[in-house]
Amino acid sequence: QLIRKAAIELPSDVKEALRKAYKGETSKIGRIQLKAILENIAAAERAGKPLCQDTGLISFYVRGRSIDRIAVEKVLRRAVVRASRLVPLRPSVVHPLTRLNTGNNTGNRIPNILWMLEDIDHMEVTVVLKGAGSENSSALYMLPPGEGVKGIKRAVLEAVVKTGGQPCPPTILNLGLGGTLDLTFKMAKMALVRALGKRHPEAEIASLERELLRLVNDTGVGPMGLGGKNTALEVKIEYAHGHTASLPVAINFQCWADRRATLKMHSDGSTEIL
Incomplete structure (x- = not known):
């Protein structure tokens, strides 16, 4: 049910951001694109069908204090196989060399599971479908540290303009700054599940999120890359301290169809889908 919800119904924060973008869009073509997106969302909910034919690769974010990883992974893999058949989900998982499709959206290390040990009295599982x-x-920049914030801005804008309409804008930009190469991308993926409009708790990072959103929308790439003022719905940043000689910047795009849903499991055994 969690995967079904994510595939069919966008979170309320995403729908609200898209409605706001439509109301504020000044480009005629941009408004047409945003109207089509909103109509598509409504049609998917009415029909109970996935809102995009690319139901993507499935990732799970598992948060909790004590997690039996082996047991949880078995449950999640079975859920993906079942959802692929019943929702249904398009089979999109292939071997990187042979390109043979597994047929059920599972495979070696797929679905991707990010484990987050936290001191909380419940367990949360968030599913993300990403085309x-x-x-x-997505892009990775290993910047000279001397480039600083100016270099980060340049990298983000370069990536946005270069990709144009490929990531199906208006997008959500998720950034990882600092750390090691692998941690940088992991942080970008962690930013992905933060709700739109929820700023980073540190004022300096939150300020950069707001400024980057403004700069990205000033590029004029617009909805579906056809021009307009709404190129991105949000910019979210996570960071880690890193080596004095490095400034890695990971940029992970999410399309307008930011499909995610969360299951909360309480200590008494009760559950709720958020």
Whole structure:
């Protein structure tokens, strides 16, 4: 049910951001694109069908204090197989060399599971469905540390303009700053599940999120890359301290169809889908 909800119904924060973008869009073509997106969302909910034909690769974010990883992974893999058949989800998982499709959206290390140990009295499982257009647009910049914030801005704008309409804008930009190469991308993925409009708790990072959103929308790439003022719905940043000689910047795009849903499991055994 969690995967079904994510595939069919966008979170309320995403729908609200898209409605706001439509109301504020000044480009005629941009408004047409946003109207089509909103109509598509409504049609998917009425029909109970996935809102995009690319139901993507599935990732799970598992938060909790004590997690039996082996047991949880078995449950999640079974859920993906079942959802692929019943929702249904398009089979999109292939071997990187042979390109043979597994047929059920599972495979070696797929679904991707990010484990987050936290001191909380419940367990949360968030599922994210992510298509190839946005994932293929992602980028990594290993900047000279002297470039600083100015270099970060340049990298983000370069990536946005270069990809154009490929990630199906208006997008959500998720950034990882600092740390090691692998941690940088992991942080960008962690930013992905933060709700739109929820700023980073540190004022300096939150300020950069707001400024980057303004700069990205000033590029004029617009909805579906056809021009307009709404190129991105949000910019979210997570960071880690890093090596004095490095400034890695990971940019992970998410398309307008920011499909995610969360299951909360309480200590008494009760559950709720958020």
